[in-house]
Amino acid sequence: MNLNNLTTYRKQIHQNPELSGQEKQTAKQLIHAIKKLNPTEIITNINGYSFAVIFDSGNTGKTVMFRAELDALPIQEINTFSHQSKTKGVSHKCGHDGHMTILYGLAQELQKTTIAKGRVILLFQSAEETGEGAKAILNDEKFKSITPDFIFALHNVPGYPFGDVICKTETFTPSVVSLAVTLQGKTAHAAEPENGINPDIALQELIFKIKQLENPNQDDKDFSTIATVFATLGSKDYGISAGNAELHFTIRCWTLKQLHILKQHITNIVKNTCNKYQLNHTLDWFEEFASNKNDESATKHIKKAAKHLNFNYIEKTHPFKWGEDFGLFTQHYKGAMFGLGAGQNTPALHNPDYDFPDNITENGILMFYQILKQINA
Incomplete structure (x- = not known):
């Protein structure tokens, strides 16, 4: 050799x-x-x-x-x-x-x-x-x-x-997948945010609720980690109340079955939260590893x-x-x-x-x- x-x-x-x-x-x-x-x-x-x-x-x-x-x-x-x-x-x-x-x-x-x-x-x-x-x-x-x-x-x-x-x-x-969530509301004048739909509260709720699904106990068959890797809201324009937001996670589970279950829970959370705040949304699952x-x-x-x-x-x-x-x-x-x-x-x-x-x-x-x-x- x-x-x-x-x-x-x-x-x-x-x-x-x-x-x-x-x-x-x-x-x-x-x-x-x-x-x-x-x-x-x-x-x-x-x-x-x-x-x-x-x-x-x-x-x-x-x-x-x-x-x-x-x-x-x-x-x-x-x-x-x-x-x-x-x-x-x-x-x-x-x-x-x-x-x-x-x-x-x-x-x-x-x-x-x-x-x-x-x-x-x-x-x-x-x-x-x-x-x-x-x-x-x-x-x-x-x-x-x-x-x-x-x-x-x-x-x-x-x-x-x-x-x-x-x-x-x-x-x-583990099984791994990344997720990009986009939230679309309606911009408004920053002096009159009530005339728009700002996704700020929804963004906070989604981070909290999705992170609550995490189970970091490696001894548990339902182990999962959920890392928030990116978040953005609106733009650096101080006369505008934001009308859009974006949120990304990477999720890991020991098994593909558990990952599919967790994906469904997250999908339901995003759907219900966006309905609550009258937001349109998209979910994009990508870079999935079995x-x-x-x-x-x-x-x-x-x-x-x-x-x-x-x-x-x-x-x-x-x-x-x-x-x-x-x-x-x-x-x-x-x-x-x-x-x-x-x-x-x-x-x-x-x-x-x-x-x-x-x-x-x-x-x-x-x-x-x-x-x-x-x-x-």
């Missing part, structure tokens, strides 16, 4: 980040590099820039899929190292450059050691950060032709020792692989609270995601000073390869 070359490759990806749905060059360069490894097939443009690399043994066995993400984030990097992002306002602050490199490294191992049974599919996914990528892939007929028996993914996790494997059965990451439902048999393979490789295995008590688009795959196929410790003093994900730690690349490759060997032993 040529880790120096993989590190150089990862840093090249880091220097050239692309936002969700715009990963044209990232996909093109990866495909160009992987073609040299002589895979059985590469399926490109799976409902966008997502693509799948297939290594087929030609012998009957399980189809095992591993996924990595292509997209970066709209964050200005503040690091000053030589491989800093060349694109203003865009950078790899979630470690997707490292995840891609791990799958590229796995492809190199698959070229060197031909698999005896089944198929391996390396899925490079576009638009993970917006929650659009997995849905687009699942709706593409080209993907439906390569149905996996198992699907796996990893995510680097700052705050844990380098290379530790963190996992649990059932919910691994919860990762880690299959028990898939999770056992992760634990077994970690033990075989002498990696420290941590059985997580509660799910992580960040959303992951991989969850939609685990709603359809047997699969699991695990965390890979990225260092206890590594900056947090989505921070402007974060950078993927290259010393865990080998751990990720070895974990995936060992899982594959176990399934098609």
Whole structure:
């Protein structure tokens, strides 16, 4: 395993980040590099820039899929190292450059050691950060032709020792959705607000009532967090009593079922409050992420692989609270995601000073390869 070359490759990806749905060059360069490894097939443009690399043994066995993400984030990097992002306002602050490199490294191992049974599919996914990528892939007929028996993914996790494997059965990451509420009343002269319909009181009530639905107890199956992320009312025109407002939330629950219940409660609150104050309104639900439902048999393979490789295995008590688009795959196929410790003093994900730690690349490759060997032993 040529880790120096993989590190150089990862840093090249880091220097050239692309936002969700715009990963044209990232996909093109990866495909160009992987073609040299002589895979059985590469399926490109799976409902966008997502693509799948297939290594087929030609012998009957399980189809095992591993996924990595292509997209970066709209964050200005503040690091000053030589491989800093060349694109203003865009950078790899979630470690997707490292995840891609791990799958590229796995492809190199698959070229060197031909698999005896089944198929391996390396899925490079576009638009993970917006929650659009997995849905687009699942709706593409080209993907439906390569149905996996198992699907796996990893995510680097700052705050844990380098290379530790963190996992649990059932919910691994929550269901997440964002909501934008617009309120439309009627402007009036600020001296005569009674001649208009100002949504100010409704805005306050909505924040209070919706936040009251929150259940922050992580031990409860009905756990939920509701973060108010944006609010605005009227404009900075001091002779005008406001006639419009906007309010945004991000909501998280352990299960997709609980999220749907909470969405209905919120919808009813908005409707009733707007009727009370004679306001028109719209609700826009977006950036929805299904919860990762880690299959028990898939999770056992992760634990077994970690033990075989002498990696420290941590059985997580509660799910992580960040959303992951991989969850939609685990709603359809047997699969699991695990965390890979990225260092206890590594900056947090989505921070402007974060950078993927290259010393865990080998751990990720070895974990995936060992899982594959176990399934098609």
